[in-house]
Amino acid sequence: MFLQGEDLRKVFLKAKKERFGIIASNVVFDSTIRGLIEGYNSKKSDGLLQMSSGAVKFASGNLKNMNVGAELISSMIKIISSQYKNSGVGLHIDHATPNYFDFIVYCIENGLVSSVMIDASKEKFEDNVKVTKEVVEVARKYGVVVEGEIGYIKGNEDEIVSNDELYTKPEEALEFVKKTGVDLFAASVGTNHGVTKGSQVVLNLDLIKEIDTLLIKNNVETGIVLHGASGLTAQQQITAIQNGVVKINKDTRYQMEMAEAVQKYWEINKDAIVRPNDVSLEDYIPEKKRFDPRKWLGTAEKSVQEAIESLVEISGSVNKSILL
Ligand SMILES: [Zn+2]
Numbered sequence: 001m002f003l004q005g006e007d008l009r010k011v012f013l014k015a016k017k018e019r020f021g022i023i024a025s026n027v028v029f030d031s032t033i034r035g036l037i038e039g040y041n042s043k044k045s046d047g048l049l050q051m052s053s054g055a056v057k058f059a060s061g062n063l064k065n066m067n068v069g070a071e072l073i074s075s076m077i078k079i080i081s082s083q084y085k086n087s088g089v090g091l092h093i094d095h096a097t098p099n100y101f102d103f104i105v106y107c108i109e110n111g112l113v114s115s116v117m118i119d120a121s122k123e124k125f126e127d128n129v130k131v132t133k134e135v136v137e138v139a140r141k142y143g144v145v146v147e148g149e150i151g152y153i154k155g156n157e158d159e160i161v162s163n164d165e166l167y168t169k170p171e172e173a174l175e176f177v178k179k180t181g182v183d184l185f186a187a188s189v190g191t192n193h194g195v196t197k198g199s200q201v202v203l204n205l206d207l208i209k210e211i212d213t214l215l216i217k218n219n220v221e222t223g224i225v226l227h228g229a230s231g232l233t234a235q236q237q238i239t240a241i242q243n244g245v246v247k248i249n250k251d252t253r254y255q256m257e258m259a260e261a262v263q264k265y266w267e268i269n270k271d272a273i274v275r276p277n278d279v280s281l282e283d284y285i286p287e288k289k290r291f292d293p294r295k296w297l298g299t300a301e302k303s304v305q306e307a308i309e310s311l312v313e314i315s316g317s318v319n320k321s322i323l324l
Pocket of ligand 1: 193228
């Protein structure tokens with residue numbers, strides 16, 4: 001079922017207390033949404049689906065109307081998830097920069113989302129605090145969860161590009177959480193957005209623990225979010241969770257799984273749409289039952305389901321749904 005903000009807050013509190021992670025998965029299409037919800041539900045794990053600014057523009061079509069795109073994605077998630085009783089899923093706005101402030105407010109006021117991320121990490125610290133606090137004030141009225149960010153996360157993700165890595169400073173994290181009142185915040189600890197090889201990642205997982213310990217000591221315990229986690233090993237993710245991470249973002253992994261599944265399908269089924277050299281033009285008939293999009297998109301959907309099923313095993317959220 002769909003989780004409103006207050007329920008999602010319970011999910012993160014439980015995750016923090018019991019030290020497991022919630023996998024937040026980027027979505028655009030109904031295929032991804034169905035695959036993910038099916039997967040979370042089969043493992044009795046709660047989950048979070050998230051939409052980037054690029055995703056909502058794409059979803060709305062050529063007019064790129066973000067409000068329309070968000071309405072569509074939110075409706076799909078609410079309708080599809082209403083069939084499943086073993087897990088709750090929320091909807092989150094991923095990396096909304098301050099220029100999308102009005103979009104964030106629209107989504108909150110219209111009940112489209114359970115949580116939002118305001119990413120003003122490129123602004124000066126005081127400006128980041130100011131705009132993040134403004135989002136928290138709007139969100140509070142509706143029970144919506146808010147994620148902020150301090151420090152840059154290197155790499156490319158949709159409209160978010162950074163060539164630099166700026167590790168989050170624990171003291172700055174404490175000041176940020178105290179001043180803004182965010183429920184979650186993204187820490188930069190060396191992960192990269194996009195495709196990375198293990199050797200390119202200079203991870204500092206101890207930094208998560210250092211930040212978490214400092215927040216707890218000051219009575220402002222918060223959930224820490226790990227972005228750019230597609231390239232991490234299972235053990236690295238487990239350590240991050242033990243150190244205080246409650247939300248792990250995944251985007252690239254699904255894109256890769258879907259592309260591979262479709263590529264594999266067409267490698268095997270190429271003759272359904274392309275005439276083999278040894279068949280004459282008169283004898284060749286394309287095969288509708290194999291080029292039906294439900295067939296090849298179906299393999300992509302299945303691959304996403306399998307991916308999330310293995311991810312929740314690693315993050316420890318299996319059988320932990322608040323609905324059970
Ligand atoms: Zn991110």
